[in-house]
Amino acid sequence: MKIPAKLANYINGKLQTPSNKKYFDNPNPSTGKSLCKIPASNEKDVSLAVKAAEKAFPAWSKTSSQERFKILNNIAELILKNLEDLALAESMDSGKPLWLSRSVDIPRAHQNFQFFATAQMQFASESHHMPGEAINYTLRQPIGVVGCISPWNLPLYLFTWKIAPALATGNCVVAKPSEITPCTAYLLGKICIQAGLPAGVLNIIHGMGADAGQAIVVHPKVKAISFTGGTVTGARIASLAAPKFKKLSLELGGKNPNIIFADCDFKKMLKTTVASSFGNNGQICLCGSRIYIEASIYEKFKRAFVKKVKQMKVGDPLAKDSNLGAISSMGHLEKILGHIEIAKEEGAKILYGGKQIKLKGKYKNGAYLEPTVLEGLDPSCRTNQEEIFGPVVTLTPFKNEKQAIALANSTAYGLSATVWTNDLNRAHRLGEELDAGIVWVNCWLKRDLRTPFGGVKNSGVGREGGWEALRFFTEPKNVCISY
Ligand code: TXE
Numbered sequence: 001m002k003i004p005a006k007l008a009n010y011i012n013g014k015l016q017t018p019s020n021k022k023y024f025d026n027p028n029p030s031t032g033k034s035l036c037k038i039p040a041s042n043e044k045d046v047s048l049a050v051k052a053a054e055k056a057f058p059a060w061s062k063t064s065s066q067e068r069f070k071i072l073n074n075i076a077e078l079i080l081k082n083l084e085d086l087a088l089a090e091s092m093d094s095g096k097p098l099w100l101s102r103s104v105d106i107p108r109a110h111q112n113f114q115f116f117a118t119a120q121m122q123f124a125s126e127s128h129h130m131p132g133e134a135i136n137y138t139l140r141q142p143i144g145v146v147g148c149i150s151p152w153n154l155p156l157y158l159f160t161w162k163i164a165p166a167l168a169t170g171n172c173v174v175a176k177p178s179e180i181t182p183c184t185a186y187l188l189g190k191i192c193i194q195a196g197l198p199a200g201v202l203n204i205i206h207g208m209g210a211d212a213g214q215a216i217v218v219h220p221k222v223k224a225i226s227f228t229g230g231t232v233t234g235a236r237i238a239s240l241a242a243p244k245f246k247k248l249s250l251e252l253g254g255k256n257p258n259i260i261f262a263d264c265d266f267k268k269m270l271k272t273t274v275a276s277s278f279g280n281n282g283q284i285c286l287c288g289s290r291i292y293i294e295a296s297i298y299e300k301f302k303r304a305f306v307k308k309v310k311q312m313k314v315g316d317p318l319a320k321d322s323n324l325g326a327i328s329s330m331g332h333l334e335k336i337l338g339h340i341e342i343a344k345e346e347g348a349k350i351l352y353g354g355k356q357i358k359l360k361g362k363y364k365n366g367a368y369l370e371p372t373v374l375e376g377l378d379p380s381c382r383t384n385q386e387e388i389f390g391p392v393v394t395l396t397p398f399k400n401e402k403q404a405i406a407l408a409n410s411t412a413y414g415l416s417a418t419v420w421t422n423d424l425n426r427a428h429r430l431g432e433e434l435d436a437g438i439v440w441v442n443c444w445l446k447r448d449l450r451t452p453f454g455g456v457k458n459s460g461v462g463r464e465g466g467w468e469a470l471r472f473f474t475e476p477k478n479v480c481i482s483y
Contacts, residue, residue: 001082001085001086001089001187001190002085003035003036003089003092003093003183003186003187004036004186005036005037006023006036006037006039007026007036007037007038007039007182007183007186007206008039008186008189009039009041009045009049009189009203009204009205009206010186010188010189010190010192010193010202010203010204011045011048011049011052011200011203011204011205012048012049012052012055012199012200012203013052013193013197013198013199013200014193014199015189015190015193016045016048017039018039018040018041018042018045018206018207019041019042019044019045019048020040020041020042020044022039022040023037023038023039023040024037024038024040024179024208025037025038026038026093026179026180026182026183027329027330028092028093028095029094029095029326029327029328029329029330029333029366029367030091030092030095030316030317030318030325030326030363030366030367031362031363031365031366032330032364032365032366032367033365035092035093035183036183038179038182038206038207039205039206039207040207040208040211041205041206041207041211041212042207042211042212042215043211043215043219045205045207045212046174046205046212046215046216046219047215047219049174049203049205050145050174050203050219050221050222052199052200052203053145053172053173053174053200053201053203054144054145054172054200054221055200056172056198056199056200056201057142057144057145057171057172059198060167060170060171060172060198060201061141061142061170061171061172062170063170065120065121066121068117068120068167068168068170069117069118069120069121071195071196071197071198072113072116072117072164072167072168073113073114073117073118074194074195074196075113075188075191075192075195075197076110076111076112076113076114076117077110078191078194078195079106079109079110079113079156079160079188079191080107080110082187082191083102083106083107083110084102085187086101086106086109086156086184086187087101087102087105087106088101088318089183089184089187090105090106090155090156090181090183090184091317091318091325092183092317093155093180093181093182093183093184094152094153094155094180094181094328095281095317095325095326095327095328095329095366095367096280096281096317096325096326096328097317097318097319097322097323097324097325098317098318099320100280100325104157105154105155105156105157106156106157106184108154108157108160109156109157109159109160109184109188111449112157112160112161112164112449113160113164115164115449116164116165116167116168116469116470117164117168119165119168119450119466119467119470120165120168120169120470123140123169123467123470125137125138125139125140125476126138133482133483134480134481134482134483135480135481135483136478136479136480136481137478137479137481138476138477138478138479139476139477139478139479140169140470140471140474140475140476140477141170141474141475141477142169142170142171142473142474142475143171143223143224143247143473143474143475144171144172144221144223145171145172145173145174145221145222145223146166146171146172146173146174146222146223146224146225146226146473147173147174147175147176147216147217147219147222147224147225147226148162148163148166148173148174148175148176148225148226148227149175149176149209149213149216149217149225149226149227149228149229149237150162150175150176150177150178150227150228150229151178151228151229151230152178152180152181152328152329153280153283153284153285153328153389154280154284155177155178155181155182155183155184155185156184156185156188158228159175159177159184159185159188160188161228161464162175162226162228162464163175163202165464165469165470165472165473166226166473167197167201167202168470168473169470169473169474170474171224171473172200172201172202172203173201173202173203174203174205174216174219174222175202175203175204175205176204176205176206176207176209176212176213176216177204177206178209178229179206179207179208179209180328180329180332181328182206185204185206186204186206188204189202189204209233214240217237217240217241217246218240218241218244220244222246223246223247224246224247224248224249224472224473225237225241225246225247225248225249226249226464226472226473227248227249227250227251228250228251228252228285229251229252230252230253230387231252231253231387231413231458231459234250234252234460237250238250238461247472248461248462249454249460249461249462249463249464249472250460250461250462251285251453251454251455251459251460251462251464252285252415252455252458252459252460253285253387253389253413253415253458253459254285254286254287254387254413254414254415254416254455254459255289255290255384255385255386255387255411255412255413256286256287256288256289256290256413256415256416256417256418256436257288257290257291257292257407257408257417257418257434258273258276258277258288258290258291258292258417258418258420258444259292259398259404259408259417259418259419259420259430260273260291260292260293260294260297260301260420261294261401261404261419261420261421261423261426262294262296262297263421263422263423264420264421264422264442265420265422265442266297266300266304268442269420269442270301270304270305270308272418272443272444273288273291273305273420273444274305274308274309274312275444275445276288276418276444276445277289277291277309277371277391277393278309278312278323278324278371278391278393279445281324281325281326281327281328281369281390281391282371282388282389282390282391282392282393283327283328283332283389283390284445285389285415285459286415286416286438286444286445288393288416288417288418288444289387289388289392289393289394290379290384290393290394290396290407290408290411291305291393291394291395291396292396292397292398292404292407292408293395293396293397293398294397294398294399294404295397295398295399298395298397301395302351302375302395305373305395306351306352306373309352309353309371309373310352312324312371314357314368314369314370314371315359315363315368316359316363324371324391326366326367326368327367327368327369327390328367329367330367332367332389332390333356333367333368333369333390335390336369336388336389336390336391336392337356337369339382339383339386339388339390339392340354340372340392342382342383343374343377343381343383343392343394346377346378346381346382346383347376347377347378348374348375348376348377348383348394349374349375349376350372350373350374351373351374351375351395352370352371352372352373353369353370353371353372353373353391353392354370354372354374355369355370356368356369356370357369357370369390369391370391371391372390372391372392372393373393373395374392374393374394374395375394375395375396377394377396379396379407379410380410384396384411385410385411385412387413401426401429401430404430405430405433405434408434408435409433409434409435411457412457412458413455413457413458413459414435414436414437414455414456414457414458414459415436415437415438415454415455415459415460416436416437416438416439416440416455417430417434417436417438417439417440418439418440418441418443418444419431419434419439419440419441419442420441420442421441421442422442427441427442435456435457436455436456437452437453437454437455437456437459437460437463438451438453438455449465449466450465450466450467451465451466452464452465452466452468453465453468454468
């Protein structure tokens with residue numbers, strides 16, 4: 001499975017050229033060279049996709065759960081079979097190290113299909129008995145045609161995290177991957193053809209957010225939207241979809257706190273904190289970008305953390321020893337560098353990093369950045385309040401638990417939080433007090449796909465994962481039978 005010179009949309013079971021025949025360039029961020037051309041699809045293509053999905057819906061929604069399992073599990077198996085090609089495509093498209101797409105992104109895409117293929121077979125609905133009078137039962141029926149829009153940081157991983165539960169519950173889908181990283185979504189279309197997914201059940205449209213993405217959001221026949229991406233885009237989508245009473249699931253940005261108490265397991269904390277700060281170049285909505293350290297261990301932590309960060313190798317994503325690859329696009333690198341300039345103006349002391357890296361030879365035009373550690377910033381400054389979404393963290397000391405909670409809760413975001421402590425009571429107290437959809441204690445990114453996933457405040461609306469996703473993609477109907 002190779003990336004062709006021109007990607008195609010996947011509509012009605014076939015790979016198709018965009019109706020306007022227009023394309024735009026997709027650069028490889030690790031070299032700056034063109035990787036392929038992307039269809040510049042518009043509302044015409046979306047309209048064709050919605051028509052195909054509507055046509056496929058009556059049969060797909062009535063397909064038995066065993067049959068749906070079989071087809072979705074076929075897709076899962078084919079993802080695994082093509083792991084190497086998919087991992088390579090993901091790395092060239094996003095700049096992330098090949099070892100990372102091979103060990104995390106693509107295996108997780110496989111698991112997403114496998115998990116929801118089986119989960120829908122266990123899904124049940126409630127009944128409510130009114131003794132001597134009536135019985136109520138809840139039907140959970142597929143919604144119809146739904147839209148799934150995903151970002152560039154974990155391309156196939158997040159794309160399939162939405163599509164798999166939508167298909168598993170009997171919906172037909174019109175999906176759009178990010179225009180920054182469309183390659184594995186294109187390959188998924190080919191896999192679906194091989195897996196025997198009926199025509200029109202899944203349609204994948206490529207193009208810009210404002211054209212193809214927005215056309216999905218406003219299409220009157222698209223009844224629900226599941227979106228992951230930036231908070232500003234999320235607000236725009238909500239403003240367009242809400243007046244049309246569409247169901248909405250929005251997984252948006254984060255500015256996650258990592259709270260380190262002096263009584264923690266220092267070695268384990270240090271190793272995990274390097275990963276939670278710089279994993280995927282800090283381009284995971286769950287990365288902990290505000291590190292709060294109890295004052296008594298602040299200097300010890302700072303020394304040990306900076307020493308580890310200095311050892312990280314930034315380089316060719318295909319090299320085995322690169323800890324970090326390229327930033328996902330030159331535009332995003334410039335945005336992060338802009339944030340570093342703001343931090344300097346706000347009085348940040350740069351403990352390490354802060355500069356673009358110019359590699360040699362083939363990689364000289366790639367988007368590389370030093371992992372960056374800052375200190376000395378006020379908790380209320382822009383650097384500590386705005387999502388940077390790059391390899392940039394701030395260190396801030398705290399005096400006691402109360403202050404740590406106040407600092408952690410001091411942003412407009414509330415996606416995840418990490419706590420390091422060996423005090424069990426304190427761990428429970430923080431679990432209660434932190435404004436976040438997900439709290440990790442003495443770990444980070446430990447994921448059980450059955451758990452609710454999502455954020456509070458500006459980090460989004462609704463939850464993904466497990467039953468939450470199956471509930472989102474179904475409409476509950478109460479049937480009351482009197483006797
Ligand atoms: O994402 P966008 P961008 C954050 C991060 C980043 C910022 C912007 O801070 O710097 O968001 O990133 C589609 N109608 N996150 O600009 O624009 C778009 O084509 C419908 C956090 O790349 O939100 C893409 O498929 N769709 C995040 C998807 O939305 C539209 C991950 C996401 O793009 C649209 C990524 C529109 N009007 C960025 N405009 C996380 N939480 O993981 C754009 N899109």
